[in-house]
Amino acid sequence: MTPKEAAKANLENLYRIFTIPEAPDSTLGAIDQAITRDVAGFLQAHIVALERSLEDIEKDFADPEIPEEPAYVSDYTEFIKEKLVAHSVHTAAPGFVGHMTSALPYFMLPLSRIMTALNQNLVKVETSKAFTPMERQVLAMLHRLVYARDDDFYRRWMHDSTHALGAFCSGGTIANITALWTARNILCAPSGDFRGIAREGYLRALEHLGCRGLAVLVSRRGHYSLGKAVDLIGLGRDNLVRVETDDNNRMDPAALCSELARLRDEGIRPLAIVGIAGTTETGNVDPLDELADIAVEQGCHFHVDAAWGGPTLFSERHRHLLRGIERADSVTLDAHKQLYVPMGAGMVLFRDPAALRAIEHHAAYILRQGSKDLGSHTLEGSRPGKAMLVHAGLSIMGRKGYELLIDLGIERARLFAGKVRRHPDFELMTEPELNILTYRYVPAWAQAAMARADAETCRQANAVLDRITRLIQKEQREAGKTFVSRTTLQSARYERQSLTVFRVVLANPLTTEEIIDAILQEQCRIAGREEIRQLLAYLAQILGADPSPRP
Numbered sequence: 025m026t027p028k029e030a031a032k033a034n035l036e037n038l039y040r041i042f043t044i045p046e047a048p049d050s051t052l053g054a055i056d057q058a059i060t061r062d063v064a065g066f067l068q069a070h071i072v073a074l075e076r077s078l079e080d081i082e083k084d085f086a087d088p089e090i091p092e093e094p095a096y097v098s099d100y101t102e103f104i105k106e107k108l109v110a111h112s113v114h115t116a117a118p119g120f121v122g123h124m125t126s127a128l129p130y131f132m133l134p135l136s137r138i139m140t141a142l143n144q145n146l147v148k149v150e151t152s153k154a155f156t157p158m159e160r161q162v163l164a165m166l167h168r169l170v171y172a173r174d175d176d177f178y179r180r181w182m183h184d185s186t187h188a189l190g191a192f193c194s195g196g197t198i199a200n201i202t203a204l205w206t207a208r209n210i211l212c213a214p215s216g217d218f219r220g221i222a223r224e225g226y227l228r229a230l231e232h233l234g235c236r237g238l239a240v241l242v243s244r245r246g247h248y249s250l251g252k253a254v255d256l257i258g259l260g261r262d263n264l265v266r267v268e269t270d271d272n273n274r275m276d277p278a279a280l281c282s283e284l285a286r287l288r289d290e291g292i293r294p295l296a297i298v299g300i301a302g303t304t305e306t307g308n309v310d311p312l313d314e315l316a317d318i319a320v321e322q323g324c325h326f327h328v329d330a331a332w333g334g335p336t337l338f339s340e341r342h343r344h345l346l347r348g349i350e351r352a353d354s355v356t357l358d359a360h361k362q363l364y365v366p367m368g369a370g371m372v373l374f375r376d377p378a379a380l381r382a383i384e385h386h387a388a389y390i391l392r393q394g395s396k397d398l399g400s401h402t403l404e405g406s407r408p409g410k411a412m413l414v415h416a417g418l419s420i421m422g423r424k425g426y427e428l429l430i431d432l433g434i435e436r437a438r439l440f441a442g443k444v445r446r447h448p449d450f451e452l453m454t455e456p457e458l459n460i461l462t463y464r465y466v467p468a469w470a471q472a473a474m475a476r477a478d479a480e481t482c483r484q485a486n487a488v489l490d491r492i493t494r495l496i497q498k499e500q501r502e503a504g505k506t507f508v509s510r511t512t513l514q515s516a517r518y519e520r521q522s523l524t525v526f527r528v529v530l531a532n533p534l535t536t537e538e539i540i541d542a543i544l545q546e547q548c549r550i551a552g553r554e555e556i557r558q559l560l561a562y563l564a565q566i567l568g569a570d571p572s573p574r575p
């Protein structure tokens with residue numbers, strides 16, 4: 025058979041694609057089996073081409089033409105193996121401690137296949153019968169973790185068709201948007217001849233409220249998704265007010281109060297105060313209790329973005345760090361972070377089971393009034409049954425399992441911080457409160473000289489150190505053995521100058537002490553390279569310091 029004839033035969037047998045599975049000795053079948061046997065081994069063996077640049081990889085994905093003829097699945101899978109898998113990022117590697125994406129418990133993969141096989145659509149009960157009650161149960165489980173209401177409360181509301189304890193969605197961004205959208209619609213609810221913002225829009229709502237605008241207040245460390253949220257709900261990005269933080273990256277309540285006073289003078293009303301439980305860059309927790317007091321005083325919505333830090337509530341030892349979260353009107357949680365569920369799962373929970381009625385939407389053919397369709401309370405329409413994987417994690421690992429993971433992460437972060445602090449050539453930039461820390465490479469001689477230098481000299485030295493940090497991070501990433509991320513932070517130690525720092529997230533239970541040592545050793549080794557040695561010589565010049573001889 026010529027390739028053309030073969031393709032034709034394949035086309036004629038298209039129904040086979042929907043019915044007959046791949047033989048185990050085909051390329052796809054073999055990969056399938058390899059993944060089933062040992063995912064970690066598969067990833068280790070097949071993610072191999074670390075040195076190729078993104079621009080080079082783009083050449084494999086440059087053709088905009090849809091193939092005219094069908095192809096064999098195995099041929100296609102060869103392409104996937106060589107061009108996609110080989111150049112992917114090994115996020116599950118224990119030395120990959122730069123981002124919030126880590127290894128998955130082994131059972132998530134086969135369970136995901138069951139989920140995919142069932143292909144339920146959670147927008148409506150007609151396409152997701154058992155999945156709908158399960159998702160409501162998952163929301164209740166996490167609602168109870170945050171708000172700890174009594175059994176009667178959950179019996180009454182969990183499966184009630186006109187109420188919802190929260191909304192399941194694809195991640196923290198949609199969760200934050202849903203929270204602020206709901207808060208907006210509650211503040212601008214129908215009253216008198218005003219039929220509500222959902223019907224009449226923002227301008228009429230402001231007329232009705234008698235103010236010039238609405239604002240959302242969050243600390244400088246707030247996640248960028250909040251910028252998208254205020255844009256989307258019509259407030260405008262200028263009305264996301266960034267409140268100053270203290271030296272530990274926590275919102276300063278006094279600064280919050282003065283921003284609120286300024287807004288009042290300008291005729292702008294606070295829609296919501298957002299507290300963060302685990303900032304994305306430094307893992308710090310805002311003083312939630314104090315923020316709750318201020319929100320009550322202001323009569324505004326109190327939202328807590330616990331996308332990262334929420335699961336800290338599983339830990340008996342550390343849950344006190346989130347004290348006050350139970351007073352939030354709404355809470356964002358990301359399941360694809362510290363609930364160890366595959367990408368694409370988040371939630372927003374509401375203290376008041378009636379809150380989500382503010383965004384309720386009904387349609388004729390689905391989402392009928394009184395139906396239990398989840399789609400009437402979600403921003404997204406068609407949605408996968410990801411709640412099943414949260415249910416699986418909670419059921420299989422239990423509270424104690426998650427507690428172990430949380431405690432381990434915090435302990436490892438402290439261990440890491442201790443090593444950085446004791447190492448002569450590193451400077452710890454933020455102490456880990458949860459399992460995130462930041463630091464940078466500063467040789468001992470430079471640290472000593474900077475301690476004596478004036479502010480202007482330090483500023484110049486820091487600019488060189490920023491370049492060194494960026495170079496080390498880039499080289500380490502490209503070498504592909506270990507990975508830390510980087511960010512910029514204002515440092516209290518250096519008169520609030522913005523500094524580039526390494527950021528480490530310790531959420532993979534397989535990240536051992538040996539791996540932590542290897543990460544630091546590799547950074548020191550990279551610092552010995554010619555390009556960085558030259559920068560260090562320049563740094564010595566600026567500081568008038570004498571770099572100690574290299575060992």
Ligand SMILES: *Cc1c(COP(=O)(O)O)cnc(C)c1O
Pocket residue numbers: 194195196197198200247249300302303304329330331332358370
């Ligand atoms: C990750 C994160 C988000 C956004 O979540 P996505 O799942 O990426 O949409 C929001 N807030 C915080 C604090 C986060 O860490």
